[in-house]
Amino acid sequence: MLEIRNLHAVVEGEELEILKGVNLSVNKGEIHAIMGPNGSGKSTLSKVVSGHPEYEVTEGTIMFEGEDITDMDADERAHLGLFLAFQYPVEVPGITNKTLLREAYNTIARANEREELDPLEFEDYLVSKLEIIEMKDEFLNRSINTGFSGGEKKKNEIFQMAVLNPRLSFLDETDSGLDIDALKVVSDGVNKIASPENAIVMITHYQRLLNYIKPDFVHVMMNGKIVKSGDISLAEELEANGYDQMQKELA
Amino acid sequence: MSEETKALESMIGEEYKYGFTTDVEYEDFPKGISEDIIRELSSRKEEPEWMLEFRLKSYRAWLEMEEPEWFNATYTKPDFENLLYYSAPKKRPSLDSLDDVDPNIRETYEKLGIPLEEQKMLAGVAVDAVFDSVSVFTSFKEKLAEAGVIFCSISEAIKEHPDLVKKYMGSVIPARDNFYAALNSAVFSDGSFCYIPKNTACPMELSTYFRINNMESGQFERTLIIAEEGASVSYLEGCTAPMYDENQLHAAVVELIALDHADIKYSTIQNWYSGDENGKGGIYNFVTKRGICKGNHSKISWTQLETGSAVTLKYPSVILQGDHSIGEFYSVAVTTKKQQADTGTKMIHLGKNTRSTIISKGISAGESNNSYRGEVKIGKKATGSKNYSVCDSMLIGQSCGAHTFPYISSENASSSVEHEATTSRVGEEQIFYLMQRGISEQDAISMIINGFVKDVLKELPLEFAVEANKLLDIKLEGSVG
Numbered sequence: 001m002l003e004i005r006n007l008h009a010v011v012e013g014e015e016l017e018i019l020k021g022v023n024l025s026v027n028k029g030e031i032h033a034i035m036g037p038n039g040s041g042k043s044t045l046s047k048v049v050s051g052h053p054e055y056e057v058t059e060g061t062i063m064f065e066g067e068d069i070t071d072m073d074a075d076e077r078a079h080l081g082l083f084l085a086f087q088y089p090v091e092v093p094g095i096t097n098k099t100l101l102r103e104a105y106n107t108i109a110r111a112n113e114r115e116e117l118d119p120l121e122f123e124d125y126l127v128s129k130l131e132i133i134e135m136k137d138e139f140l141n142r143s144i145n146t147g148f149s150g151g152e153k154k155k156n157e158i159f160q161m162a163v164l165n166p167r168l169s170f171l172d173e174t175d176s177g178l179d180i181d182a183l184k185v186v187s188d189g190v191n192k193i194a195s196p197e198n199a200i201v202m203i204t205h206y207q208r209l210l211n212y213i214k215p216d217f218v219h220v221m222m223n224g225k226i227v228k229s230g231d232i233s234l235a236e237e238l239e240a241n242g243y244d245q246m247q248k249e250l251a
Numbered sequence: 252m253s254e255e256t257k258a259l260e261s262m263i264g265e266e267y268k269y270g271f272t273t274d275v276e277y278e279d280f281p282k283g284i285s286e287d288i289i290r291e292l293s294s295r296k297e298e299p300e301w302m303l304e305f306r307l308k309s310y311r312a313w314l315e316m317e318e319p320e321w322f323n324a325t326y327t328k329p330d331f332e333n334l335l336y337y338s339a340p341k342k343r344p345s346l347d348s349l350d351d352v353d354p355n356i357r358e359t360y361e362k363l364g365i366p367l368e369e370q371k372m373l374a375g376v377a378v379d380a381v382f383d384s385v386s387v388f389t390s391f392k393e394k395l396a397e398a399g400v401i402f403c404s405i406s407e408a409i410k411e412h413p414d415l416v417k418k419y420m421g422s423v424i425p426a427r428d429n430f431y432a433a434l435n436s437a438v439f440s441d442g443s444f445c446y447i448p449k450n451t452a453c454p455m456e457l458s459t460y461f462r463i464n465n466m467e468s469g470q471f472e473r474t475l476i477i478a479e480e481g482a483s484v485s486y487l488e489g490c491t492a493p494m495y496d497e498n499q500l501h502a503a504v505v506e507l508i509a510l511d512h513a514d515i516k517y518s519t520i521q522n523w524y525s526g527d528e529n530g531k532g533g534i535y536n537f538v539t540k541r542g543i544c545k546g547n548h549s550k551i552s553w554t555q556l557e558t559g560s561a562v563t564l565k566y567p568s569v570i571l572q573g574d575h576s577i578g579e580f581y582s583v584a585v586t587t588k589k590q591q592a593d594t595g596t597k598m599i600h601l602g603k604n605t606r607s608t609i610i611s612k613g614i615s616a617g618e619s620n621n622s623y624r625g626e627v628k629i630g631k632k633a634t635g636s637k638n639y640s641v642c643d644s645m646l647i648g649q650s651c652g653a654h655t656f657p658y659i660s661s662e663n664a665s666s667s668v669e670h671e672a673t674t675s676r677v678g679e680e681q682i683f684y685l686m687q688r689g690i691s692e693q694d695a696i697s698m699i700i701n702g703f704v705k706d707v708l709k710e711l712p713l714e715f716a717v718e719a720n721k722l723l724d725i726k727l728e729g730s731v732g
Contacts, residue, residue, distance in 0.1 A: 050687055053679060078689035090684040094702025104688035111689070143702065160688065
């Protein structure tokens, strides 16, 4: 589904490499976790994969669903079924969640020659997804992330993921800033969305999230590269010994 | 500059779509301004003596005044001796039907999408079209007359309703009010007059379309709207102008008078030519608009969408004289390229328990400069009064400017004034967020802007809101990348 080969990237117009040769394969039905210390490049990886204009790929390729998406615009990548749950969801005052989602859903449907939903059908569809993150329907009529609490913003990302039903989702530190109750709701939501037909890549600092969403693979990222991959035991090892210890071992 | 920002700026910098001129013959009239010119103008308009006196008095006042320079804009001052103070289509028609309108003029209206068409009439909107300085067509007059509403050109009102004009013209904005109001009072060409009698709701929304179409002609519209006790009216004004290199001066005066329990809603969409990429050409829009809530429980509401003109100096204001009266100002001002706008409002609270609301949204792009200037004054006797102001600015790109100049004063302790101001940038993060959800860059920008101005556009009458959205789209559409 996703094949990242020797990916190098810089902030546009700058020389300093942030990604220094990342390799990653993700298949349908898999859940991956990418862990790593601050500044290791894990959030950058999710932005580069989803087409953030601030970054420039200097070497390597990103293949998604058989297409080379390395130079594609962000919206075209979304049409192919790529989703990013933002670490810091952006506020867009004056536009409701519902308006955004209907526009997004129908734009993606059009791009894939699927049938669009009319406003009434879409309303029913939206309401059916609300239970996934235990939100009330007044949530739909609020401006996108405007005045939302940190927890609500993160829930909103997972709600959007449920509505848009992507093939591959990157969750960028979705657990940060969540209290234990909200973490549970968000994790339950992700588990409900996960299926043999889609794939999820979680980016996280802490092992905590992995108690709720069980990954099939765990990768450790340091200094712009994936330095070690394994199963859940790798995360447990990290939790016990810390990143420093691992860095020393690798050195 | 990143690709996104470039794309943004190219969209916003769309060429002016309404830049064309109509070939209509004009009567000869000498350029420049003097007492003789004013006498000639007044006599061609067959005005009564008192009107000529009003003009001459205003002219003498104007001669003693200095052109103001206190605003946040720079431009080449108009050469008043080189302006043409009177122009009119040569064939002055007396019209029975649309077929009698000069075909050139009709074509212009059609290009502009101005609905002097039967569909529009069926939709129930009376249109008093001002083409240059003379009203060429007034529709729905009979229906309005049935309700007792007078809606005609100001020239006609001077002849037919002299008592009303004498009583109210200059009562809200005296000739000496400011330099451009004095000039307008001396040489105003034409405009609209509207009178709603006691306890009458005007049976339809009134709209006037202005169009400047004469090289180097100053355009001096004069509008007077009077709502008697318990009367209500919604007045719509929209304008576009053809592309010219020479700066064109537009110095209108609009006066609104609301008596006890009267309600006046005045909406404007302004899309005059704003000049080219280098700031050459474009309209100077120096308008004085003011309303007085003369009666108790009266209400005046200004809503404006300002997207055009090279330089805009405009402060639609309300004097809240009656107790419990309400003043409102809702504004969206968009500046692109080298446009300069210094616009805002004044709310002068004089009566007890008066309320005012100010919602101002400024969008600046290109190398433009957008200033909000607002004054809220609560007088000693205006006890229990309240003002609420929100003033938000949005910047697109790195080369534009947004400024806020609030002036607030309250002379009594039982009143409250609340002022909020924010400045934001249409960020790459916002655009990326929406694009990540599958929305195209152009739609993303359009969504962000629409969200920003929503609180104001919802104040426009419904069919005007549609035009407003169209206008914003024209300003924003274009090829991406």
